[in-house]
Amino acid sequence: MDLQQLSVKFFVTAGSRVDQDALIPVFHRWIREQRLEERVLVDVADYRHVHHGPGVMLIAHDAHYGLDEEDGEPGLLYSRKRDEVGDADDKLRAAFDKTLAACAHLQGEPDLQPLSFRGDRALVRVQSRLVADNSAASFAELAPHLEKLARALYPESTPSVRHVGDPRAPLSAEISADGDPGIEALRARI
Amino acid sequence: MRTWKERLGGEMPPAWADEIDAFEHEMELRRQGKLDEKVFAETRLRRGAYGQRYDNGQRHDGEQTRALNFPCGDLTKGPSTVWDAPGMERIKLPMGKVSHRQLEVLAEVAEEYSDAILHVTTRQDIQLHFVNIDDTPDLMRRLAAVGITTREACGNSVRNVTACPYAGVCGDASFDVTPYANALTFFLLGHKDAQDFGRKFKIAFSGCEGHACGLTTIHDIGCIAAERQEGGVTKRGFSFYVGGGLGAVPHKAQLLYEFLPEEELLPVSQAVCRVFARLGEKKNRNKARLKFLVAKLGIDEFRRLVEAEREVLPEDERWTTALTDDPVTPEIPTKDAAPLEPGDYGEGFERWRRTNVIPQAQPGYATAIVRLPLGDITSSQTRALVDLAREHCGDTARTTVEQNIVYRWIPEASLPAFHDGLARIGLADGGAGTIEDITACPGTDTCKLGISASRGLAGELENRLSTKAESLDDDVRKLRIKASGCFNACGQHHVSDIGFLGVSRNVGGRRVSHFQLVVGGQWTQNGASYGLAIGAFPSKRIPDLVDRLTEYWIAERQPGERFQDFIKRSGRAKLKKALDDLRHVPAYEEDPSFFADWGDAREYTIGDMGVGECAGEVVTLAEFGLAASEREVFEAQLHFDQGDALKAATLAYGAMLSAAKGLIKQQNPDISDDADAIVREFRERFHDTQLFHDPYAGAKFASYLFKTHEEPPEKGDGVDQEAARRHIEEAQLFIEAAHACYDRMQTQVASA
Ligand code: SF4
Numbered sequence: 051m052d053l054q055q056l057s058v059k060f061f062v063t064a065g066s067r068v069d070q071d072a073l074i075p076v077f078h079r080w081i082r083e084q085r086l087e088e089r090v091l092v093d094v095a096d097y098r099h100v101h102h103g104p105g106v107m108l109i110a111h112d113a114h115y116g117l118d119e120e121d122g123e124p125g126l127l128y129s130r131k132r133d134e135v136g137d138a139d140d141k142l143r144a145a146f147d148k149t150l151a152a153c154a155h156l157q158g159e160p161d162l163q164p165l166s167f168r169g170d171r172a173l174v175r176v177q178s179r180l181v182a183d184n185s186a187a188s189f190a191e192l193a194p195h196l197e198k199l200a201r202a203l204y205p206e207s208t209p210s211v212r213h214v215g216d217p218r219a220p221l222s223a224e225i226s227a228d229g230d231p232g233i234e235a236l237r238a239r240i
Numbered sequence: 241m242r243t244w245k246e247r248l249g250g251e252m253p254p255a256w257a258d259e260i261d262a263f264e265h266e267m268e269l270r271r272q273g274k275l276d277e278k279v280f281a282e283t284r285l286r287r288g289a290y291g292q293r294y295d296n297g298q299r300h301d302g303e304q305t306r307a308l309n310f311p312c313g314d315l316t317k318g319p320s321t322v323w324d325a326p327g328m329e330r331i332k333l334p335m336g337k338v339s340h341r342q343l344e345v346l347a348e349v350a351e352e353y354s355d356a357i358l359h360v361t362t363r364q365d366i367q368l369h370f371v372n373i374d375d376t377p378d379l380m381r382r383l384a385a386v387g388i389t390t391r392e393a394c395g396n397s398v399r400n401v402t403a404c405p406y407a408g409v410c411g412d413a414s415f416d417v418t419p420y421a422n423a424l425t426f427f428l429l430g431h432k433d434a435q436d437f438g439r440k441f442k443i444a445f446s447g448c449e450g451h452a453c454g455l456t457t458i459h460d461i462g463c464i465a466a467e468r469q470e471g472g473v474t475k476r477g478f479s480f481y482v483g484g485g486l487g488a489v490p491h492k493a494q495l496l497y498e499f500l501p502e503e504e505l506l507p508v509s510q511a512v513c514r515v516f517a518r519l520g521e522k523k524n525r526n527k528a529r530l531k532f533l534v535a536k537l538g539i540d541e542f543r544r545l546v547e548a549e550r551e552v553l554p555e556d557e558r559w560t561t562a563l564t565d566d567p568v569t570p571e572i573p574t575k576d577a578a579p580l581e582p583g584d585y586g587e588g589f590e591r592w593r594r595t596n597v598i599p600q601a602q603p604g605y606a607t608a609i610v611r612l613p614l615g616d617i618t619s620s621q622t623r624a625l626v627d628l629a630r631e632h633c634g635d636t637a638r639t640t641v642e643q644n645i646v647y648r649w650i651p652e653a654s655l656p657a658f659h660d661g662l663a664r665i666g667l668a669d670g671g672a673g674t675i676e677d678i679t680a681c682p683g684t685d686t687c688k689l690g691i692s693a694s695r696g697l698a699g700e701l702e703n704r705l706s707t708k709a710e711s712l713d714d715d716v717r718k719l720r721i722k723a724s725g726c727f728n729a730c731g732q733h734h735v736s737d738i739g740f741l742g743v744s745r746n747v748g749g750r751r752v753s754h755f756q757l758v759v760g761g762q763w764t765q766n767g768a769s770y771g772l773a774i775g776a777f778p779s780k781r782i783p784d785l786v787d788r789l790t791e792y793w794i795a796e797r798q799p800g801e802r803f804q805d806f807i808k809r810s811g812r813a814k815l816k817k818a819l820d821d822l823r824h825v826p827a828y829e830e831d832p833s834f835f836a837d838w839g840d841a842r843e844y845t846i847g848d849m850g851v852g853e854c855a856g857e858v859v860t861l862a863e864f865g866l867a868a869s870e871r872e873v874f875e876a877q878l879h880f881d882q883g884d885a886l887k888a889a890t891l892a893y894g895a896m897l898s899a900a901k902g903l904i905k906q907q908n909p910d911i912s913d914d915a916d917a918i919v920r921e922f923r924e925r926f927h928d929t930q931l932f933h934d935p936y937a938g939a940k941f942a943s944y945l946f947k948t949h950e951e952p953p954e955k956g957d958g959v960d961q962e963a964a965r966r967h968i969e970e971a972q973l974f975i976e977a978a979h980a981c982y983d984r985m986q987t988q989v990a991s992a
Contacts, residue, residue, distance in 0.1 A: 052241060055352060075841035082301040090308050092326060093294060095355060095370070096685065096839045099613040099699045101621070101666025104356055109370050111310060111324060114355055120620055131353075132372065177352050180244060180378075218344060218623055220351060 051191045053141045054133045054178035057220075058149040059118060060167045060233070061125035068117055068124045070098045070105045072161045077108040077115075085155060087148065088112055115152050126153045126167060129177065138195045143240055146172070146199065150237045157233065170204075170230040175220045182221040189213035192223060200225045203239050244378040251385035259391060260384060263287050264377040265871045265878075271315060271323075274874075279867045281318025282859040288330040288393030289376045291318065292369060292686050295325035296850050302842030317373055320850070326370040328686060329354070329379060330393040334425040335403040335418055335445070336364030336639035336646075340626045343637065345386045347619035347626075349379050358622060360615040362679060362732050363442070364402045364639045365393065369686050391429060396437040396858065398513070401425040403445040404453030405638035405646040408571070411601040413447025414465035415476055417454075420505060421445040421463075423562040427506050428513065436517040436861050436909060438528035442485070443509070446766050449479075455641060457767040458484045458735065460516075460530040461509060462493045463500075464766065477501045482512060482542065483534030486729035490770045491531035494539045496546065506559045511549040515542070517909070522858050571634035571649055577604025578653035585656045591710075592659055592670040600648065606655060607648045609672035610662060613702060614680055614695050615643030621665050628661040641732070642679050644672060675712065675719045675790075676705040679732060683725025683742060684837065688850035690725035692742025692753040696838025697782055698723050704783050716790045719803060720763050723755070733758055735767035737803050738786060743776050744846050747825045753779040753837040753844045759789070759815065760807030772807060774815050780834050781822045792818050861909060862982050865902015866975065869895040873971045876964075885964035889953035892964070892971035896945045899978035900926075906985060919949045932981045941977035944970040 062068060074094060081091040090111035097103045097116075104127070107116035111132065118127035128149035133141070153167040174196060182188035193211055200209035204227035215222035231239075249257070266283050269275040275283075297308050310324035317323045331346070338346070346366055350358050353375040354368035361367055371379065380390055392398055401421050408416035424443065428434050434441070443461040446454025456462025462481035467474050480500040484493025500508055512530075519537075521528040534542050596609045610625065617625070625645070629637060634649030650658055662668035671677050678701055681687065683694030701721060709717060723740040724731035733739025740755035754776040761771030777785050797806045807815070825834050837844050872895035880888035897915055900922040904911045907925055911918060926932035927942045934941060953959045953967065 074839065078302055078841045081299075082303060090310055090324075092308060092370075093299065094840075096696070096699075097355075097357060097616065098839075099702065100357070100616050100618055101613075103616070103618050103621075107355060109326065109355070111326075114370070120618070129356075179348060179352065180241065180247075216620075216623060218348075219620070 051138050051176075051195070052135055052181055053138045053176055053192075053195075054181045055130050055176065056141060056145040057127060057129040057173075057175040057177055058145045059125045059127040059173040060149060060153050060169070061123055061171055061173075062117075063166045063168050066124075066165045066167075067163070068105075068119070068165070069162060070117060073106040073117055076156075076159050076162060077106060080108060080155070086110065086115070086152060113148065117156075125173070126156060128152060139198060142174075142195055142199050145174075146203075147237070147240045150233055150240065153233045154237060167233050168230055169232050169236050170228070171224065171226045173214070173222065173224050175222045177220045179220065184213075184215050184217050184219050184221045186213065188221045189223060192221060196223055196225055200227070203227070203236055204229075204231065205239070206231070244381050248381050248385040252381060253384065253387075256384040256389055256391075257381070260377050260380045262868075262871055262875075263380070265874050266867065267373070267377070269870055269874055270317065275867060275870055276863075277316050277318055277321075279859050279863050281321065282395055282864075283867060284317060284373070285395030286392050286397055287376065287380065288332070288390030289371075289373060290328045290330055290394045291321050291688055291850070292326050292328045293684065293688050293690065293848060293850065295322055295327060295688065296320045297322040297325060298848075300842065300845045300847045305847055323373060327373055329368045329371045329376060329390065330361070331366040331368070331383060331388060331390050332393045332400040333364055333366060333388070333639055334401050335407065335421045336405055337418070337636050338366075338639065339386070339636050340630055342383075342386045342388055343622055343626050345382055345388075347622040349382055350622075351619040353379050356619045358617050358619070359682075360612055360617075360639045360643045360645065362641050362643060362681065362730060363400050364405075364641060365400050366639070367682075369682075389429070394440075396439055396441075398428045398431075398434050398441045398443065401443045401445070402454065402459075402641060404447050404451070405640045406453060406598065406607060406648075407445070407447050409600040409602065409605070409607055409648050410447055410453075411599075412450060414467045415447070417445040417447050417463070417465050419563065420478075420502065424506060424509055427558055427562050428509065431510070431513070432909075433510055433517060434513045435864070437513075438520045438522040438858055439525060441513070441516065441530065450765055453641075453766075455732070455735065455767045456481055456484070457493050457765075458486050458490070458732070459493060460485065461512060462766065463505070466499055468499050475501060478505060480505075480508065483531045483539075485529050485531040486732060486734050487529070488526075488727040488729075489531075490729070490734045491535060492770070494534060496539065496543055502563065503560055506562060507550055507553055507556070508546065510556075511546045511553060514549045514553075515545045519545070525858070528858075571636055573605065573634050573649035573651075574630065574632060575651045575654060577602065578651040579604055580652040580655055585659075588663070588668065588670075589656055589659050592668055593655065595670045595674055596672040597655060599652075602649075604652055605648070606650050606652050607646055608650055608655065608658060609640070610645045610647065610667050611669045611672050611677055612644050612667070613669075614678075614698055617645075617667075621667065624661075624665045625667065628658060628665075631661075632658045642673065642677065644677070669706070671706065671709055671717075673720070674709070674717045675721060676702055676709045676717075677720075678702050678705075679720075679722040679736070681724050681730035683723070683731075684840070684848070687725055687730075689728060690742065691744050691846060691849065692725055692755055692779055693837040693839055694723040694725040694731055694740070694742055696840065697740065697755065697779060700838050701783060701786060705786075712790075713794050715803070716794065719790065721786070732767075733761070734770040735761045735763050736771070737761065737763070738789065739771050740782065744844070745776060745778075745825075747834075748827060750828055750835055751844050751846055752825050752834055755779055755782055757785065757789075757819070760804045762804055769804070772812060774812060774819065775823065777819070777822050778825050778834055779837055785819060785822050788819060788822065789815075861905035862902040862985075865898050865905060866978060866982065869899035869902065869971075869975045869978070872898055873968060873975060876968050876971065880961070880964050880968060883961070885959045885961050886953060888964040889959045889967040892967040893948045893952055895971045896948065896974045899975045900945060903932075903978055903981060903985075906982075915949060915952075919945065926981065931985070932977060934977055934980070941974050944974050
């Protein structure tokens with residue numbers, strides 16, 4: 051399976067404050083400081099007015115980042131836009147790496163506190179419907195790659211991988227684990 | 241993995257599929273440097289692929305302007321427009337009409353190629369932002385497979401034809417204008433008489449005079465449904481207006497015909513297009529809209545020219561068949577009509593019903609306006625909305641010029657359930673068409689021409705006004721606010737009660753975002769009158785200004801005095817005085833927040849403004865012809881490489897005809913597609929006059945066309961690879977000679 055346009059979302063912890071207003075200057079500064087490992091950081095898009103929407107987004111050439119609020123569950127959403135053909139496991143690892151790096155950066159932003167991300171649950175999507183639809187058959191193809199990654203991320207528990215979402219949505223799966231090793235530990239394991 | 245092109249091959253209308261392939265080939269030619277960037281820009285715009293802010297590869301980050309080093313390097317998709325820079329895709333929805341399936345696909349493409357947001361524009365289009373041009377052919381194919389074309393969504397062309405979203409269900413309309421708007425849309429789409437404009441051309445339909453739904457006054461052509469009794473028979477037609485437009489210099493459309501019979505709608509519109517193409521300004525884009533031509537000639541002379549053109553138009557059977565052969569699918573309600581049972585449905589429902597629900601002409605059915613904040617809806621909301629609509633509504637929705645979505649054919653009894661469903665996805669806000677339902681163009685968020693953050697301002701005003709909407713005076717609640725990011729007026733601020741357009745001012749050596757206040761415009765009666773400019777106020781004071789202005793009106797108005805009348809009576813000087821203190825900008829050291837715009841943390845600058853693509857470049861018909869010939873010879877190469885010699889040779893011959901036709905069009909825009917006619921005119925106009933002659937090779941290149949025309953590839957004994965290769969080489973030489981000829985013609989014109 052050629053995983054085109056992966057997206058990964060890590061959800062905020064229960065005690066977090068999701069302050070989209072405060073995120074605007076943070077993302078502008080990230081662009082100035084070239085904080086993320088992206089080829090080109092382009093702009094900040096403001097969708098605060100949209101109910102359960104993508105919030106404030108950082109638009110980059112290869113991917114978008116944002117504190118997404120879909121289904122009323124806020125989290126850092128990394129959403130890849132441009133891809134080459136490549137190995138599925140490598141692409142998954144790279145997407146998780148970028149997402150976790152952005153989570154870590156946000157957790158370190160003083161103006162956004164309290165804000166932290168749960169390390170025990172992630173939503174993964176293959177946005178390209180050319181690659182896959184959100185069917186059981188497509189999930190069966192994706193699952194072994196996700197399970198391999200989940201085992202690496204959560205060696206101390208038995209993580210689960212399940213198929214989720216509206217059949218019209220992109221192929222979607224959720225990885226969850228019993229304990230939360232924390233964002234930094236996950237980064238180290240990627 | 242199969243491509244979208246392979247997957248959707250059988251699902252797209254063949255002509256649309258070919259057009260998208262052609263665009264993809266033009267993209268490849270541009271990548272190879274074989275297509276001029278100016279020509280490619282207009283080609284791209286005519287596919288709806290528009291530029292976006294920062295696409296010149298530069299952005300001010302709040303401290304300095306920095307280069308955005310996109311991976312494409314120097315490759316451009318238009319003058320000063322970097323190939324890889326995110327762009328906007330405008331998607332035409334004629335009459336704002338969109339089916340459930342189309343909405344689902346729009347949600348998909350927004351998710352995959354954009355930022356999962358569908359944005360409804362003030363002309364009933366959908367726009368997707370942050371789209372990479374490399375994704376556009378597949379995006380277009382997926383839309384084409386469900387009956388949506390992006391053709392001529394931008395550029396100097398006939399843009400989306402708009403119409404009342406209540407057409408067919410409104411009790412005030414003379415008749416349903418949808419089939420007429422639909423017929424005119426597809427009649428003019430790609431029509432040869434609508435390809436040589438100096439600027440864009442907008443058409444709107446309205447079912448009645450009184451309401452604002454069609455905004456016919458602000459369009460190049462505005463048609464209002466009208467009926468007339470003739471010999472005891474009710475005859476349908478239109479009050480037909482021309483030459484309206486907003487922008488920096490707004491013009492109200494003028495009445496060309498009090499009653500244009502329905503069968504004359506298409507030919508007269510065609511005649512108007514021909515007059516505009518022939519006499520409209522081409523060099524100065526600031527004067528190139530039809531409104532300037534109508535104003536310059538006067539309506540009587542313009543009418544005379546249209547009638548002269550109409551007289552000589554060759555008969556076209558589509559003038560009448562388009563009205564009958566292309567009927568719009570009648571909407572099918574999901575459920576039978578049923579009245580709303582009396583009961584307590586909650587305050588939220590009642591409030592929503594008061595402002596967002598309109599009874600239909602058909603008893604027992606209602607129309608509901610779904611308010612989209614700033615015209616935005618996510619892909620997931622869209623899917624949920626479609627599910628809800630499938631359960632309760634007709635089979636299509638309509639987008640509105642106030643950036644909302646309208647659902648029709650809801651049994652009144654289902655309104656509470658529909659409202660509950662909307663509430664679950666955060667779309668149950670009441671207040672449609674009131675002071676809290678603000679219209680805004682993209683402004684500095686994404687538009688290259690934006691001066692101020694019209695969306696940022698609108699978002700702020702919506703927040704503040706919605707929290708206090710219930711406590712506002714009833715008359716204040718009924719006012720409308722509209723904001724444009726610059727004088728181009730895409731937010732339609734001229735026809736709102738309280739309008740804003742972005743401007744900037746220098747305060748103490750720093751730039752400060754301001755909005756010019758325009759008050760008293762009339763939204764009803766199709767945008768009957770334009771507002772009065774009062775002066776510029778700092779962006780950050782606009783919310784206070786709205787409070788002050790509305791309170792002032794309530795306090796000072798005479799009994800029953802309408803806002804428009806109050807503005808007229810008060811006059812500019814008095815209003816200015818009442819608001820004057822709000823013009824003050826504190827020193828930067830005192831309050832730096834004035835020096836940043838709404839929703840933007842960076843210090844305000846106008847350094848990010850680019851060159852607009854609203855009008856595109858004026859590309860002559862010859863340049864289009866030459867670009868088409870380049871593409872065809874490129875396609876010939878592709879078929880040659882695949883071993884299809886006959887197809888390759890045929891395309892090479894077609895490429896020569898396109899180049900010749902392009903040149904002829906400079907002298908005779910009416911040249912037909914018939915090969916004999918093209919070759920005959922080419923011989924007379926370019927060969928016999930030696931205009932096409934090469935300084936060294938003489939008539940050699942012209943002879944390639946004559947020779948191939950005498951024995952076209954499909955008529956010969958068969959074409960082998962060697963012959964095909966020769967055809968392609970000759971076509972390439974012919975096209976080069978055509979370019980050289982065109983350059984000589986341009987030089988002659990310039991020196992003349
Ligand atoms: S009014 Fe100006 S800023 Fe707004 S969309 Fe039009 S051109 Fe852009």
